[in-house]
Amino acid sequence: xxxxxxFAILSLLLIAIPSAANAQKSPIxxxxxxxxxxxxxxxxxxxxxxxxxxxxxxxxxxxxxxxNAYYHLGEYGPAILHFEKALALDPRNxxxxxxxxxxxxxxxxxxxxxxxxxxxxxxxPVNTWTWLAVVSFWVAAALLLLAPLYRWKGPLRGGxxxxxxxxxxASGIGLYGWHVRGSYGVVLTDEATLSVAPTAxxxxxxxxxxxxxxxxxxxxxxxxxxxxxxxxxxxxxxxxFSPVWx
Amino acid sequence: MNNRFFNPIFIFIVFSLCHxxxxxxxxxxxxFQPNIIREGERSRYQFTISSSSxxxxxxxxxxxxxxxxxxxxxxxxxxxxxxxxxQGFSRTLRQIYGFQVTGQKEGEYTMPxxxxxxxxxxxxxxxxxxxVIKPTDNxxxxxxxxxxxxxxxxxxxxxVGEAVLAKLKLIxxxxxxxxxxxxxxxxFSVKEGDAFAIGQFGNQQSQxxxxxxxxxxxxxxxxxxxxxxxxxxxxxxxxxxVVAMKGNQQQRRSRHSLMDQLMGNRYERQQVTLYTEDRNxxxxxxxxxxxxxxxxxxxxxxxxxxxxLSQRSAKAGEPLTMTLVVRGQGxxxxxxxxxxxxxxxxxxxxxxxxxxxxxxxxxxxYKTFEYTLIPREAGELKTPEINFNFxxxxxxxxxxxxxxxxxxxxxxxxxxxxxxxxxxxxxxxPELLSIASTPGQWVSAIRPVITDPIFLGGQAIPAILLGLxxxxxxxxxxxQNDAAYARNIRxxxxxxxxxxxxxxxxxxxxxxxxxxxxxxxxxxxxGRTVEQAPESLTVIDIxxxxxxxxxxxxxxxxxxEFIESGDAIRFGGLSQSKIDFSSELSRxxxxxxxxxxxx
Numbered sequence: 001x002x003x004x005x006x007f008a009i010l011s012l013l014l015i016a017i018p019s020a021a022n023a024q025k026s027p028i029x030x031x032x033x034x035x036x037x038x039x040x041x042x043x044x045x046x047x048x049x050x051x052x053x054x055x056x057x058x059x060x061x062x063x064x065x066x067x068n069a070y071y072h073l074g075e076y077g078p079a080i081l082h083f084e085k086a087l088a089l090d091p092r093n094x095x096x097x098x099x100x101x102x103x104x105x106x107x108x109x110x111x112x113x114x115x116x117x118x119x120x121x122x123x124x125p126v127n128t129w130t131w132l133a134v135v136s137f138w139v140a141a142a143l144l145l146l147a148p149l150y151r152w153k154g155p156l157r158g159g160x161x162x163x164x165x166x167x168x169x170a171s172g173i174g175l176y177g178w179h180v181r182g183s184y185g186v187v188l189t190d191e192a193t194l195s196v197a198p199t200a201x202x203x204x205x206x207x208x209x210x211x212x213x214x215x216x217x218x219x220x221x222x223x224x225x226x227x228x229x230x231x232x233x234x235x236x237x238x239x240x241f242s243p244v245w246x
Numbered sequence: 247m248n249n250r251f252f253n254p255i256f257i258f259i260v261f262s263l264c265h266x267x268x269x270x271x272x273x274x275x276x277x278f279q280p281n282i283i284r285e286g287e288r289s290r291y292q293f294t295i296s297s298s299s300x301x302x303x304x305x306x307x308x309x310x311x312x313x314x315x316x317x318x319x320x321x322x323x324x325x326x327x328x329x330x331x332x333q334g335f336s337r338t339l340r341q342i343y344g345f346q347v348t349g350q351k352e353g354e355y356t357m358p359x360x361x362x363x364x365x366x367x368x369x370x371x372x373x374x375x376x377x378v379i380k381p382t383d384n385x386x387x388x389x390x391x392x393x394x395x396x397x398x399x400x401x402x403x404x405x406v407g408e409a410v411l412a413k414l415k416l417i418x419x420x421x422x423x424x425x426x427x428x429x430x431x432x433x434f435s436v437k438e439g440d441a442f443a444i445g446q447f448g449n450q451q452s453q454x455x456x457x458x459x460x461x462x463x464x465x466x467x468x469x470x471x472x473x474x475x476x477x478x479x480x481x482x483x484x485x486x487x488v489v490a491m492k493g494n495q496q497q498r499r500s501r502h503s504l505m506d507q508l509m510g511n512r513y514e515r516q517q518v519t520l521y522t523e524d525r526n527x528x529x530x531x532x533x534x535x536x537x538x539x540x541x542x543x544x545x546x547x548x549x550x551x552x553x554x555l556s557q558r559s560a561k562a563g564e565p566l567t568m569t570l571v572v573r574g575q576g577x578x579x580x581x582x583x584x585x586x587x588x589x590x591x592x593x594x595x596x597x598x599x600x601x602x603x604x605x606x607x608x609x610x611x612y613k614t615f616e617y618t619l620i621p622r623e624a625g626e627l628k629t630p631e632i633n634f635n636f637x638x639x640x641x642x643x644x645x646x647x648x649x650x651x652x653x654x655x656x657x658x659x660x661x662x663x664x665x666x667x668x669x670x671x672x673x674x675x676p677e678l679l680s681i682a683s684t685p686g687q688w689v690s691a692i693r694p695v696i697t698d699p700i701f702l703g704g705q706a707i708p709a710i711l712l713g714l715x716x717x718x719x720x721x722x723x724x725x726q727n728d729a730a731y732a733r734n735i736r737x738x739x740x741x742x743x744x745x746x747x748x749x750x751x752x753x754x755x756x757x758x759x760x761x762x763x764x765x766x767x768x769x770x771x772x773g774r775t776v777e778q779a780p781e782s783l784t785v786i787d788i789x790x791x792x793x794x795x796x797x798x799x800x801x802x803x804x805x806x807e808f809i810e811s812g813d814a815i816r817f818g819g820l821s822q823s824k825i826d827f828s829s830e831l832s833r834x835x836x837x838x839x840x841x842x843x844x845x
Contacts, residue, residue: 027685055690058690059687065681065682089686
């Protein structure tokens, strides 16, 4: 009996260990395979392979490479969407920014000028700003509330308090910039039509171009109420529009 | 025929002699109203001479005769129009000469261009056409449509994004319909189809047409359509109108005012809704073949003027503007700024755009693009070439109109800093940067951690820690600074400890330990109000404290007994069999509570 048990345990281990290893390796292998397809000029297959990694295995590199593949396919809308996603994960990456600008030029788009808060936000990913904000907030709170109780005075305390408040303000601005960024989505096709109501039979309210950034006001079912530029306003279905953030 | 025609001419020439003036600028128009009649029916021919310089005199006219039409002079009339311009008042005088024309024979007749002489000058009167059709053989059956609408497109197949100048026609039988008005403003709306953006309706025109042997009135409007989706797209336009139709006597009596009845207005007014033919319009995408790299998005027919520079010479590092004017007809709203050829000598910025429509629909006009350029170095520099292009929907081809740069001398400018190169070119080079070879850090969603409920809930931990630290520190400081508070805290602590010891001793039926603990418990409880150490309090001290606190005689007696019992058992011993530990413990707890207890 014990022989059977030992055999069963050994069999399970033999199956489980390689499976666990594969589970860890799989996205990297898939990523490398997609890169190989891209290198061979098979952009459509490469795009499909990168898409397979999503949404469980996202990274700035996956979105960046996917954006490049869509660029080669002439699909500027999805290309800009994935470059924007890549920037959301890695805003300081100059390659992503350069290829995004190139794609916007190719799509004949002039992106709206960024708000000053968005310029600040670009210095770090949103989660870095979040952690900075949280840490600086609690440090500032501790310094402001505990230091008087311990009768801690002097320039060091003042300097640390001022520094943490400054970091808190900066991270607040950065987070606001990301909040603005997070409200944007990208038009995916040239055939997108703004509707006056969130229904398929609604009359058109204007047209938008593939790759245009639109600010999401609200969502209703499969439709987003968006503002494009200064004067275009209407509903877009999720088949032709996608938010940058999940 | 000739006499009948020229006699009236003579008459109106005589009439016109009364107009004495020195005419300078003249213009003439002519037309038939209606321009289609049946044999034997009458039309009116008139020509109008306008003068902007004052009264004038018609000296002679060489009006040709036309076989098949009979002209009868119907008189002339004149009108004046005053207008205010920047230069002051201006006056336009018009003389209208009318003729009654009877169609004698079927055919299409043209009154050719002819001349009139005014003050010795020959003025051309343009040609006009009249169609005479056969009288109808079959009387109207009543089954023919008396009113309908049509949508006329310039081509069968349109392109997505194109500005299409369509014509919406309302055709009706004037023998049945007297008047047409709008039921709402505007009277048009799209009933079906979300694939088109529709602009304003305008340029209303009216004329008579022949349709299946009938003379009908056609009223048309122009409208600008923009296809937004490719493929066969449905398109139906709805028109809400109020029409006055010829009615019978009974309807007239019952429905219309007494004035209408007296005036003999035999009509019936009713609201009607008309729809254009339900049809699919084929909308094609713009061809990929030969598509320019930097396509402007313009679809139509455009020309460009030579770009204008804001100055003839420049200084390095100082901006100048280059204005490009694009004229023509088409989708100006989608026409983007043409791209500039990349040049290391210039830094350029996105241009300011402005559109100037030349018609009410915005189809014809011109658009200006004002580029800001900064020369990066001194020398004889050529401005960047402009890659202008558009798509011509009639030929279905892209048209590229590259605009060469202009030479401009750029002087040295030591005070100015040379601007950076154009950013994208400098960074990326001519092509897309290569892909990433490593996947980087995996995430499961692009969502900030701040929206995660666990993260937000986790903020309670530092909040609680901070709160605890503040509470602890404040208590510590009070213990240091407030003697009464410190005594009270100590008394509570000692009372709790000694009471627990007494309970333990009671449960173990250890009389010596119990009464010793009871004595210390009472001392600790009573000691909270005095500065003296609790263990040094005597029976007298405790009794005094108990009295001061307003304890009952029984509680005072109990406190005294516990102190004395403690001493007695410590110094003299006590038989355990005489002790009821349960009741003693209750008595102790009651006494301690009366003394302030353990808070």
